Amino acid sequence: MPFSSLPRPIAEALADRGYATPTPVQAQVIEADAHMRDLLVSAQTGSGKTVAYALAIAENLLEGAEFLAPPTEPMALIIAPTRELALQVQRELIWLYAKTGARIVSCVGGMDVRREQRNLANGAHIIVGTPGRLRDHLERGHLLSQSLRAVVLDEADEMLDLGFREDLEEILDATPPERRTLLFSATMPKPIAALAKRYQRDALRIITTSERAQHSDIDYRAVAVAPADIEHAVVNILRFHEANGAMIFCATRENVRRLHAALSERGFHAVALSGELSQNERNHALQALRDRRARVCVATDVAARGIDLPDLGLVIHAELPIDPETLQHRSGRTGRAGRKGICVLIAPYPRRRHAERLMRAANVNAQWEAVPSPQDIRIRDQERLIETLTLGENSDEDLETAAKLLETLDPQQIAAAFARMHRTTLPAPEELFDAGPPPRDEGPRAGFEDTMWFRLNVGRNGNADPRWLLPLLCRRGHITKREVGAIRILATETRFEIPRAISAKFAAALKRTAGEEDGVTIEPADGPPPPQERGAPRGPKRPGAPRPPHRHQPRPYKGRRG
Known part of the structure; x- marks a missing residue:
């Protein structure tokens, strides 16, 4: 169905913004079959779903007229999981409904609650908000819900993941039973199905894309690096692609803070988004990205939910996502609305197999390649x-x-x-740590005629590999890779040699850095490995064998999530 079939003020607003034809999800929600029905919609990120549900509820608000009467009690309520998404939805609705005379008010956590109370008292046609703040206004009597004709749950799966089930149920229970309920969710797990069954009536199920199509506009790449080189890999990937906009995902607030500081120090125009920032700080960061004063955003998963940034051509997973859904959500920040995007996963050597399993589960086919070199x-x-x-x-x-x-x-x-x-004017690229191939038995090289042997408690059964062990030894022992001799990886441990002349300094540094790599211990050994152990074939991994800790991350990779 073309946009010309919509009410004139809405159709004109779309034309003014350059909307020629509806996206698949927009087309289906305005079809005759969807008229005035509850909707249960699965749509990929960047498919235009905000405009879709705004078009769908237009008939509830206008009822055949072109202009809305002066605002009194709200007629539509849109619930979003995060402040950023709610404010973004408000901005979309303002231009779309501008010619209808609609008044759109936001109610989100972190904003001035008294100002919101005044806005609600002055009347509004549409309320956009987050579950916690909306519930608070409802309980205090500032949000009147009995005149609501439509309720939209945007990114419902995210709201349930964030623990907003009770808030949503209280809000929905307070609305008129004859209201129209539109539920939009990227995935449809059992809790979403249960929510739909309880609060929707004869809902029309709309699925606009297959799992494979979710990635059609994203070019996936993957790189494996030494854990100590993750930060350098981020720098070189940013420099190689020079995207107009890039988003880098970290797992914790502390990691965001550290990586943002490191990139800013190198000359990148970067901003940070994490749960520890005030709403005002987050708004300033997002505005800097929209104004192109900043081109790089370092964020946690929670802070980046629902954010839609212009020309975001590059997404970097500086730390691997915790599950396939998070991988899809992060990656979906790029490749939106028909635009192409690039997504790069950075996997520490010990976690490459985990990264491959994660991508298979997310139905992602990534090309493994080397980190761009300075050349x-x-x-x-x-x-x-x-x-x-x-x-x-x-x-x-x-x-x-x-x-x-x-x-x-x-x-x-x-x-x-x-x-x-x-x-x-450009940040300098970084030289990555290149561990090279494992040492061969070709006799002692110069400077290693008199050595001392040390041991680590990680071996073949724990995925030990010189590519991540060598940077670890250098970082813990405050030495260079040229000061590490032979490395012998056994079944349950690894032994390596250090020139005796620096062994005391090396051992002292190990004591000072003890605990930095949780689960990995380095200590003097009683000599080289037994001859029969050398070159022993890889056997099946034994239950309980030590594994390289997933905390093998370089600073800045510590801290609380969110």
Whole structure:
């Protein structure tokens, strides 16, 4: 069904914003079969679902008219899981309903509650809010619900995951039984089905995309790095792609704070989003991204729910998501509304198999590749610079300046100076730690004629690998990779040699850094591994064998979630 069939003010608002044809979910909610019915909708992130349910409830609000009467008690209630999503929905509804005379009020946690009370007292046609704040206004008598004609639950699965079931049930129980209920959810687990069964009547089920189609506009990449190189990998991925907008996901608030500080120090225009920020700080961060004053957002999963940023072309999982649903949600921040996006998963070497299982469960097919090297980045910088120079038109002033430059300098000097000036505006790429292949038995190399052996309590059965062990030894022992000799990975432990001249310094550093890698101990050994152990075949993993801890993350990867 085309937009022209909608009420005139709505159709004009869509045309003014450049909407020519409806997306699949928008088309289905305005079909005749969906007219005035409860809807249970599964739609992928970025499919235009906010506009979809705004179009669906327009008939409840306007009832055939083109303009709304002055506001009194609210006629529609939209519930969203987070402050950012609720405010984003409010902005969408304001432009869509602008020509109908609709008054749209938000009620979200972290904002001035007295101002919200005044707004509710002055009347509103549509209320957009978060469950906790809406319940509070309802219990205090500020939110009058008996005139509601439609209730929308946006990202219902996220609201249940965040523990808002009781809030939602209290709000829905207070609304008129004849109201229309529209439930939008990316997934349909049993709790969502139970909620729909209790509060919806003869709901029309709408599924607009298959699981495979959810990833059709996203180019997935995966890289495996030493745990100590995760931060450097993030830097090089950002520099290689130079997306107009990028979002980096971390697991905890502390990790967001540390990674944001590290990127800002390197010259990236970055903002942070996490639960520890005030609402005002979060609003400023989001506005900086929308105004293009910032191009990189470092966020936790909770803080990034429901955020839709313009031209977000790159998503980086600096820490692996906890489950397939989180992987899909994070990745869905890019590749929205027909635009292409790139998603890069960074997997520490010990967790590569876990990353592969996670992607299989999420129905994601990612291409494994190396982290871009400084040389790769320099080549891309040159290509982008040449492309930039060929675009646009030169003014008379520009041509005059160029002529004066050519009078004093030759073209090669001018080009070199311009390239140098351009390069200084960009953050420098990082050299990653390259552990290289395991050492071979070719006799002691120079400086390792007299060595001392140490041991770790992680072996083959625990996925020990020089690619993550070597950076660990360097970090814990305050040495360089050139000061580590042979590494022998046995079934349940790993032994390695250190020049005796620095062994005391190495052992002292181990005592100072004890506890940094939870579950991994390093201590002096009684000598090299027994000859019969060397090169022993990999056997089946024994139950209870030590495994590399999942906390093998470089700083900044500690802290509370959210």
